[in-house]
Amino acid sequence: MCQRCNERPATVHFTKIVNGEQSGYHLCEQCAKEHGGFFAKAAQAFDFNQLLSGLLNMESSPGFSAPPATSLRCSSCGMSYSQFTEIGRLGCPKCYESFSVRLDPLLRRIQNGTAHSGKVPVRSGEQVKVRKNLDTLRKELQSAIASEQFERAAQLRDQIRDLEQRMNH
Amino acid sequence: MSLSDFLQTAMSQWMKNGGPEDDIVLSSRIRVARNIHDTPFPTLQTDTHANYVIDQVTSAIATPEMQHLGTFELLRCVEMSPLDRQVLVEKHLISRDLAEGGKHGAVILRSDEVASILVNEEDHLRIQCIMPGLRLNEAWTLASQIDDAFEMTLAYAFHEQYGYLTACPTNVGTGIRASVMMHLPGLVLTGQISRMLAAISQVGLTVRGIYGEGSEALGNIFQVSNQMTLGETEEEIIGNLSSVVSQLIDHERNARRALAEENREALEDRVCRSFGILAYARRMDSKETLQRLSDVRLGIDMGIIKGVSAGILKELMVMTQPAFLQKYYRQELHPAERDIRRAALIRERLRMDDTEVR
Numbered sequence: 457m458c459q460r461c462n463e464r465p466a467t468v469h470f471t472k473i474v475n476g477e478q479s480g481y482h483l484c485e486q487c488a489k490e491h492g493g494f495f496a497k498a499a500q501a502f503d504f505n506q507l508l509s510g511l512l513n514m515e516s517s518p519g520f521s522a523p524p525a526t527s528l529r530c531s532s533c534g535m536s537y538s539q540f541t542e543i544g545r546l547g548c549p550k551c552y553e554s555f556s557v558r559l560d561p562l563l564r565r566i567q568n569g570t571a572h573s574g575k576v577p578v579r580s581g582e583q584v585k586v587r588k589n590l591d592t593l594r595k596e597l598q599s600a601i602a603s604e605q606f607e608r609a610a611q612l613r614d615q616i617r618d619l620e621q622r623m624n625h
Numbered sequence: 626m627s628l629s630d631f632l633q634t635a636m637s638q639w640m641k642n643g644g645p646e647d648d649i650v651l652s653s654r655i656r657v658a659r660n661i662h663d664t665p666f667p668t669l670q671t672d673t674h675a676n677y678v679i680d681q682v683t684s685a686i687a688t689p690e691m692q693h694l695g696t697f698e699l700l701r702c703v704e705m706s707p708l709d710r711q712v713l714v715e716k717h718l719i720s721r722d723l724a725e726g727g728k729h730g731a732v733i734l735r736s737d738e739v740a741s742i743l744v745n746e747e748d749h750l751r752i753q754c755i756m757p758g759l760r761l762n763e764a765w766t767l768a769s770q771i772d773d774a775f776e777m778t779l780a781y782a783f784h785e786q787y788g789y790l791t792a793c794p795t796n797v798g799t800g801i802r803a804s805v806m807m808h809l810p811g812l813v814l815t816g817q818i819s820r821m822l823a824a825i826s827q828v829g830l831t832v833r834g835i836y837g838e839g840s841e842a843l844g845n846i847f848q849v850s851n852q853m854t855l856g857e858t859e860e861e862i863i864g865n866l867s868s869v870v871s872q873l874i875d876h877e878r879n880a881r882r883a884l885a886e887e888n889r890e891a892l893e894d895r896v897c898r899s900f901g902i903l904a905y906a907r908r909m910d911s912k913e914t915l916q917r918l919s920d921v922r923l924g925i926d927m928g929i930i931k932g933v934s935a936g937i938l939k940e941l942m943v944m945t946q947p948a949f950l951q952k953y954y955r956q957e958l959h960p961a962e963r964d965i966r967r968a969a970l971i972r973e974r975l976r977m978d979d980t981e982v983r
């Protein structure tokens with residue numbers, strides 16, 4: 457029986473091997489095509505087997521030392537990386553950072569690199585810029601304190617305060 | 626209601642003829658995936674999250690920026706009948722996933738149905754613009770304007786490196802999927818289609834049959850789309866797709882010319898035979914309907930059939946789908962009854978152009 461709709465007989469069978477652990481995935485043709493989420497997307501966007509073998513190779517490629525999929529978990533939504541490979545969809549926007557160590561190699565395979573070069577939202581784009589600025593300033597502040605440049609540190613602290621206030625508006 | 630009145634109200638903009646290259650390009654579609662900042666994707670959505678998204682977009686469509694772009698209405702899936710949802714799927718305005726998915730889905734429709742925004746499908750928002758003919762740039766411009774108007778009130782999930790964040794990594798970055806729906810009977814009849822499809826998949830695009838599977842696309846209708854969404858700008862993605870589509874158009878025209886020069890009789894026989902069947906048959910299944918419509922449309926484009934509008938392919942390929950038939954005849958129809966009604970609807974439509982049809 458199909459694991460997704462529990463209605464039609466399962467005619468499409470996927471086998472995945474993650475960290476040597478084999479798991480089967482059984483869907484009816486319709487669900488495999490329409491509701492398989494990642495799988496449907498993948499089948500639509502490129503050859504399904506190509507992707508799975510891509511995932512598979514990544515798990516087993518020598519010298520690849522990402523933490524095991526089972527221990528990788530998004531601190532924001534709680535999704536684990538192995539859950540993601542099961543359902544093919546991420547849980548929340550933060551998952552991208554939580555899983556970046558594994559997602560980056562995946563993106564390199566299925567996308568045209570890992571860096572966005574298109575449209576940037578006006579408001580959120582501004583926030584991204586400010587946040588990046590803040591990171592740099594905070595690092596500078598730390599090194600200023602470490603090297604006892606207290607005047608510089610005070611300046612930096614004020615700048616950081618300004619930016620933080622702008623972020624909250 | 627007469628069929629022509631029904632057509633007036635039931636047809637989306639893209640189903641009407643018109644637009645550049647509309648002898649081969651049926652429609653152009655841009656779909657952009659967006660999600661709201663700090664909110665779980667629909668994958669892990671609770672009722673609270675889902676309602677939050679609906680509330681956010683409801684206030685977003687009420688802004689002057691949005692109203693400037695047209696009249697938008699939000700419809701929750703649970704408030705629509707399954708038949709009405711299915712009609713929207715057949716008109717390509719929402720996805721099957723949204724129609725059949727959970728209770729949280731909604732769609733925002735612009736009154737002319739050029740733009741539809743899918744809410745709480747795989748992503749929080751999927752902004753879709755669909756236009757007749759080859760008009761990818763125009764569709765992208767509109768989608769981008771709607772996107773900007775949404776962003777006035779919504780804070781998007783955007784990452785400096787990864788771009789717009791989406792539930793599935795196959796959509797991350799630009800979140801854009803540009804698609805062109807093409808009628809390619811010449812390439813199919815001359816046996817060149819599989820070679821073309823193989824070549825297209827080498828250049829970062831995918832092709833699939835809209836109806837049917839792979840290269841056995843029913844009605845010779847194919848959809849060509851970009852595969853990757855991250856790493857190139859929207860303009861580069863659209864430009865790449867456009868140039869491949871232009872080449873396909875050239876090849877299709879050459880194939881049609883070759884058919885007319887080398888195989889005129891066989892072509893005329895095929896086309897006229899299909900017209901005869903559409904005009905006189907009393908039972909039509911959807912598969913045969915699409916094939917015959919494709920033949921007739923080719924005959925119209927090549928001047929073999931005169932007096933029938935080229936628009937019948939698009940009109941009837943949507944109108945003869947199960948939900949649309951039931952909507953038109955205002956009753957539930959079993960598959961066997963549908964075949965009878967489908968044949969009747971086709972004859973009725975042909976009579977609008979050609980009174981000889983019985």
Ligand SMILES: [Zn+2]
Nearest residue numbers: 458461484487
């Ligand atoms: Zn199923």
Ligand SMILES: [Zn+2]
Nearest residue numbers: 530533548551
């Ligand atoms: Zn997460």
